[in-house]
Amino acid sequence: MSALKNSVQKLFYYPSAVFGLFVVFLLVLLAIYAMLKIPYSEAIRLWRGGEDVWYQNPKFAAPAWINYFSSEKYAESFAVKTDDGSLSSEFTPGAEGTGTLVANHIFDFNYDTYPQDMILYFTSEFAEKQPFVSLEWLTPDGRIVRIANMAISRQFTYRFAQDEKLKARLKTDDIIASLFSDPETGSPIKGQYQLLLTGTTFEPGSLINAEFVFHGQVYGLAGTDHARRDLIVPLLWGAPIALAFGLIASLGSSVLTMIIAAVGTWYSGWVDELIQRITEINLVLPFLSILIMIGTFYSRSLWVILGATIALSIFTGAIKGFRSIFLQVKESMYIEAARAYGASGPRIVFLYLIPRMIPLLIPGLVSSVPAFVFLEASLALLGLGDPVLPTWGKIIQDANSNGALYRGYYYWILEPTVLLMFTGLGFAMLGFALDRIFNPKLRDA
Amino acid sequence: MNATPNKLLQIEKLELHFKTRAGAVQAVDGVDFELDSNRAVVILGESGCGKSSLAKAMLRLLPRNVDKYEGKVFLQGAEVMAFDEEEFRKNVRWLGISLVPQAAMNALNPVIRVGEQVAEPAVIHLGLSKAESMSLVHKMFQHVGVPLDFVDRYPFELSGGMRQRVALAMALVTSPNLIVLDEPTSALDLLTQANIMNVLKRIKHELGTSFILITHDIATSSELADEVAIMYAGQIVETGHARDFFPAPLHPYSQMLMASVPRLRSDSDPMFITGQPPSLINPPKGCRFAARCPFRFEKCDEEPPMFGKNGRKVKCWLHA
Numbered sequence: 085m086s087a088l089k090n091s092v093q094k095l096f097y098y099p100s101a102v103f104g105l106f107v108v109f110l111l112v113l114l115a116i117y118a119m120l121k122i123p124y125s126e127a128i129r130l131w132r133g134g135e136d137v138w139y140q141n142p143k144f145a146a147p148a149w150i151n152y153f154s155s156e157k158y159a160e161s162f163a164v165k166t167d168d169g170s171l172s173s174e175f176t177p178g179a180e181g182t183g184t185l186v187a188n189h190i191f192d193f194n195y196d197t198y199p200q201d202m203i204l205y206f207t208s209e210f211a212e213k214q215p216f217v218s219l220e221w222l223t224p225d226g227r228i229v230r231i232a233n234m235a236i237s238r239q240f241t242y243r244f245a246q247d248e249k250l251k252a253r254l255k256t257d258d259i260i261a262s263l264f265s266d267p268e269t270g271s272p273i274k275g276q277y278q279l280l281l282t283g284t285t286f287e288p289g290s291l292i293n294a295e296f297v298f299h300g301q302v303y304g305l306a307g308t309d310h311a312r313r314d315l316i317v318p319l320l321w322g323a324p325i326a327l328a329f330g331l332i333a334s335l336g337s338s339v340l341t342m343i344i345a346a347v348g349t350w351y352s353g354w355v356d357e358l359i360q361r362i363t364e365i366n367l368v369l370p371f372l373s374i375l376i377m378i379g380t381f382y383s384r385s386l387w388v389i390l391g392a393t394i395a396l397s398i399f400t401g402a403i404k405g406f407r408s409i410f411l412q413v414k415e416s417m418y419i420e421a422a423r424a425y426g427a428s429g430p431r432i433v434f435l436y437l438i439p440r441m442i443p444l445l446i447p448g449l450v451s452s453v454p455a456f457v458f459l460e461a462s463l464a465l466l467g468l469g470d471p472v473l474p475t476w477g478k479i480i481q482d483a484n485s486n487g488a489l490y491r492g493y494y495y496w497i498l499e500p501t502v503l504l505m506f507t508g509l510g511f512a513m514l515g516f517a518l519d520r521i522f523n524p525k526l527r528d529a
Numbered sequence: 530m531n532a533t534p535n536k537l538l539q540i541e542k543l544e545l546h547f548k549t550r551a552g553a554v555q556a557v558d559g560v561d562f563e564l565d566s567n568r569a570v571v572i573l574g575e576s577g578c579g580k581s582s583l584a585k586a587m588l589r590l591l592p593r594n595v596d597k598y599e600g601k602v603f604l605q606g607a608e609v610m611a612f613d614e615e616e617f618r619k620n621v622r623w624l625g626i627s628l629v630p631q632a633a634m635n636a637l638n639p640v641i642r643v644g645e646q647v648a649e650p651a652v653i654h655l656g657l658s659k660a661e662s663m664s665l666v667h668k669m670f671q672h673v674g675v676p677l678d679f680v681d682r683y684p685f686e687l688s689g690g691m692r693q694r695v696a697l698a699m700a701l702v703t704s705p706n707l708i709v710l711d712e713p714t715s716a717l718d719l720l721t722q723a724n725i726m727n728v729l730k731r732i733k734h735e736l737g738t739s740f741i742l743i744t745h746d747i748a749t750s751s752e753l754a755d756e757v758a759i760m761y762a763g764q765i766v767e768t769g770h771a772r773d774f775f776p777a778p779l780h781p782y783s784q785m786l787m788a789s790v791p792r793l794r795s796d797s798d799p800m801f802i803t804g805q806p807p808s809l810i811n812p813p814k815g816c817r818f819a820a821r822c823p824f825r826f827e828k829c830d831e832e833p834p835m836f837g838k839n840g841r842k843v844k845c846w847l848h849a
Contacts, residue, residue, distance in 0.1 A: 352593070416635070417630060417631075417632055417633075417635040417636045418635065418636050418637055418638045418639070420590060420630060420636070421628070421630050421633075421636035421637075421696075421699075422638070422649070423590055423622075424588055424590055424622060424623075424627075424628040424630060425622060425623045425627065425628070425649065425650040425653070425699065425700075426618045426619065426622035426623045426624075426650065426653055426654055427649065427653055428618065428653070431653065435638075435641070436638055439638075439640045439641075440639075440640060
């Protein structure tokens with residue numbers, strides 16, 4: 085124990101180890117936060133959700149914080165509704181069972197770009213007579229634009245941009261631009277806009293609920309993808325999945341490799357021969373092609389791929405490396421002494437050979453974590469990602485298949501990439517420092 | 530010769546040959562040997578004469594290049610050469626015979642605390658729990674004179690002498706009847722050597738253990754020895770009681786070996802034996818020492834048998 089404590093203390097002499105530990109620590113925090121903030125089932129529901137889940141979000145929206153770095157300010161998205169009072173409304177009963185609903189939403193618009201879209205979702209309750217709604221648009225320069233008058237059914241969606249009558253009245257093809265710009269100059273007017281909604285019901289008990297969705301150009305912390313999904317979900321959830329995949333694959337394959345190498349070396353003879361021949365065959369088998377075949381013909385589940393990865397990573401060159409060291413250790417006096425006092429084969433393998441190797445195992449184990457994290461991302465990019473789980477690789481695949489880079493959606497590629505790079509950097513730096521501490525050949529005098 | 534039950538150890542025509550590219554090395558070539566309980570025998574001989582191989586052959590600790598491994602070994606009347614590997618491991622190693630290996634200070638697992646290390650044989654063979662074995666370890670540490678608070682140390686935290694004692698404690702922990710000590714004091718300073726010898730004497734006295742002490746250190750070994758066996762070129766050339774042997778060795782090789790020990794305050798130079806021991810790959814036909822022997826005569830071209838005389842045995846035509 086004191087030796088382990090000693091090694092951990094030594095870690096802090098190396099700035100790279102401190103940095104690596106810090107990054108790994110942050111990733112672990114991120115993973116824990118993700119799992120607490122968005123439970124697994126919720127994450128899957130959100131990731132697999134379509135328009136019905138994500139209708140409030142714009143498509144291809146960059147993260148909101150790019151406004152801090154851009155001279156041109158992009159419109160931020162929002163959504164308000166009468167249900168929860170975020171869209172303020174007042175209902176006044178009138179004569180003979182009629183009623184009037186007045187809802188208005190005043191918001192600041194200080195951006196240089198127009199929003200993608202504006203949509204009103206209505207739900208209403210009535211027996212026979214449909215409620216009636218009229219919409220007005222108040223601009224900062226004092227104009228009042230009449231938008232539409234319409235009877236609304238139980239479920240009714242009004243899309244500003246697609247109203248042909250409004251297009252004719254405003255004499256424009258781009259309603260959204262025309263609503264936010266000066267009719268003379270055509271440039272956006274900044275200031276307070278107001279949407280005024282006046283509804284009339286004609287029956288007692290008849291109700292109108294409205295939701296105003298403003299699809300801006302930017303959204304939230306991470307932006308959205310082609311399916312309006314908030315990228316924060318896969319970015320957060322990618323962390324525990326990447327860490328689990330990387331750590332399990334790395335730990336599983338290196339520990340099994342070491343045990344098999346130790347068993348082969350100790351028992352020698354045909355056991356060793358068999359292990360060596362399997363290794364040599366496995367070394368010439370195309371790793372990625374086999375994974376692609378498994379993904380195509382059998383299952384793309386992350387856990388199946390993880391199992392296959394571990395199985396294929398056991399009999400690799402590492403087994404030869406371990407074997408060469410075990411062959412040396414096997415000849416040491418204390419092993420012969422252990423044989424002399426009657427220690428059985430398994431006891432020698434697990435209590436005498438393997439503990440000697442653990443210091444050499446740890447650095448390699450830590451440094452191989454990013455390789456497996458990248459492997460998962462690469463498989464996702466090849467279309468072999470888990471169909472259910474939100475991972476960093478899946479984001480890159482979606483971005484790639486939607487042409488994110490040449491359409492200028494850099495955030496979409498860069499966010500998961502930066503996280504992948506940090507994961508790699510953190511584990512690599514920690515691994516290098518551990519190697520220096522545990523590998524006697526690299527130990528500082 | 531059949532097994533005599535009252536003998537602790539009987540070895541008959543034990544042979545251990547190693548395969549090498551140049552041919553078979555006859556490291557142990559027809560060794561006969563007997564030992565009673567509570568006796569210490571010292572096997573003396575120069576480097577490369579097969580002493581350590583004899584120890585390994587007794588415990589069946591064979592390397593991979595064994596060419597021939599034959600003979601009979603009776604341990605308390607039981608023919609252990611007939612045991613299979615697993616039986617041998619369970620019954621002979623450490624329950625019958627313990628070994629303190631050559632350079633015993635390196636014989637400790639560097640990643641196990643010495644307390645646990647000493648307990649290992651007891652855990653393996655007696656199936657003791659950790660707590661039970663620890664009290665045994667404490668007892669063993671007292672026997673060999675290791676401070677009890679050393680149980681939690683790692684081997685590298687101990688001095689060479691202490692490690693030697695720990696290795697000895699490990700050999701004692703299953704209370705075997707016979708302990709083979711392969712050069713137990715070779716790497717230690719004189720004071721520590723004396724100390725270890727005293728420990729061995731006390732253990733022999735208190736526990737009634739028998740020892741086979743393999744060494745080339747004649748002076749130190751004479752402290753403990755009840756009997757002496759001289760080994761030359763894979764064979765035992767002389768055996769006898771220590772009190773008879775040390776004043777008057779019979780075999781010319783034994784005589785010259787004894788003469789090579791430097792004497793205190795004497796003007797005479799220590800003797801040395803000219804020439805080299807014969808190659809064990811292709812040993813000479815007759816007496817193996819003939820080539821270096823000053824008393825050589827015609828008979829020496831034939832291999833001499835063991836001649837018995839007053840409880841002493843010697844493999845030399847001079848004593849026919």
